[in-house]
Amino acid sequence: MGIDYYGILQIPRNSTDLEIKKAYRNLALEFKKDLLDNPQATQVFSLIGEAYDVLSNPARRAIFDQYGEEGLKMGVPMVDGCFPAYHYHGDPVATYKDFFGTTSPFADLLDVLRNPPLLHQLADGTKCLRKKQDPIKHPLHLTLHEVYFGGVKKMKIHRLVFTNAERTTTEVKEKILNVPIKPGIKxxxxxxxxxxxxxxxxxxxxxxxxxxxxxxxxxxxRDGNNLIMTVTVSLEEALLGTTVTVKTVDHRTIRIPITDVISPGYEKIVDNEGMPILEQYPDKGNLIIKFNVTFPTYLPKNCKEIFRKGFHLCKLEGGGIQHEVINKMVLADKILRIDPDEQMPPMIRNY
Incomplete structure (x- = not known):
């Protein structure tokens, strides 16, 4: 003879779903507290969980009512197939947690006892629950200079404050809040x-x-701990090189030579010239210089011819470094264009 799940929960066979839940609740609370002290209570607790798992499911309960535990666990042929064999997952604590929503049904009560809600007593002696107001959020705009050096930002607020000991009347008062700003704050x-x-x-x-x-x-x-700036250069500077002058956030002036050809996507990275790293102060991020190259709107015929010769020579030399050859040709053309009166006098050598 199989297990009688109704007998385990101590309820009649015509019990309602609510009566099944009440029976499980009472028995689960009774036996769970004895699990650590009585090994036999563990077996009973598992049977209680299995009984509730079966009887709380309408399909399983119907099969059990008609075929008993044997039919439920062996599977029953149906008109449109076979009702699958039932096997309890074997974890009564999981059933318990699914029923109560926690492994301790008294968790909410214990939390209230440990952290009682704040109550306010009204004038007539009645008490009501005091809820906390929603936070008041203000944007605080900081310059890069303020983020770089840090410090204290003084912010003025106006709020209602109590004016008597009974805490029944309020008035608006001004208050200054000192907001700490750490260098590199994000x-x-x-x-x-x-x-x-x-x-x-x-x-x-x-x-x-x-x-x-x-x-x-x-x-x-600002991009994280790095600073990004964009510099506009001419095509001549992009090919021949230039020097970028930067006035830093901390009021220094640095000059950065650019000797590479500035191609699309080229960036110059200057180490340790970014913003302070909050977690690693006084280390700093990097300065990243991006470039915008402006092209001439018109090229004279002679200039085009010089570039054409330069590219041609590069091809003859097997595709060497084109920009170096072009730079030399452009420089030579400039020298030839200098007025004779403006040329430097020949060097006088003393023998």
Missing amino acids: AKTEIIFPDEGDQNPATIPADVVFIIEDRPHDNFV
């Missing part, structure tokens, strides 16, 4: 001042939150 960082919102007898003051935002800069864009 955008979207939230700096929180707890309970600095309006005071109210029935609610907990809101937190005041400042969200860091980068203020646009004339020359730089």
Whole structure:
């Protein structure tokens, strides 16, 4: 004779779904507390879980009512196939957790006991639950100079504060909040001042939150710990080289020689000239210089001929370094174009 799941839950066969749940709840609470002290309680607890797993499912319960445990666990032929054999997963704690939503059905109650909600007593003596107001968020725009050096930003707020000991009346007062700015602080960082919102007898003051935002800069864009700037150069500078003068965020002037040919996508990376790295201060990121090359709108015929000869010579030499040959030819053409009166006098040698 198979297991009687109704007998395990101590309920009649015509029990409703609600009665099945009540029976499981009572037995589960009774036997779970004994699991550590009584090994036999573990077996009973597993049978209780299996009984609830079967009877709480309408299809399994119908098969059990008609064919018993043997038919349920062996499978039953149906008109349109076969009802699959049932096997309990063997984890009564999982069934328990699925039923209660937690391994401890008293978790919410214990949390309330450990962290009781704040209550406010009204004038008539009744008490009501005090809820915390939603946080008040303000954007805090910082210049790159402020982010670079850090410091303290003073922010003025106005809020309602209590004016009497009974905490029943309020008035608007001004307060200065000192917002700490660490060098290299990242955008979207939230700096929180707890309970600095309006005071109210029935609610907990809101937190005041400042969200860091980068203020646009004339020359730089911050990308993480790096600074990016774009420099416009002529085609001549892109081919022959140039020097980029940069006024840094900390008011220095640096000159960066560009000796490479500036091709599309070329970037010059200057190490340790970016923003301070928050987690590794005083280390800094890099300065990344991008280029925008402006092309001449018109080339004289003589210039075109010089470039044509340069490319031709490169081909004759087997595709050597074209820009070097062109640079030499352009330089030679410039020398030939100098007015004789402007030429340097010949070097006088003393023998």
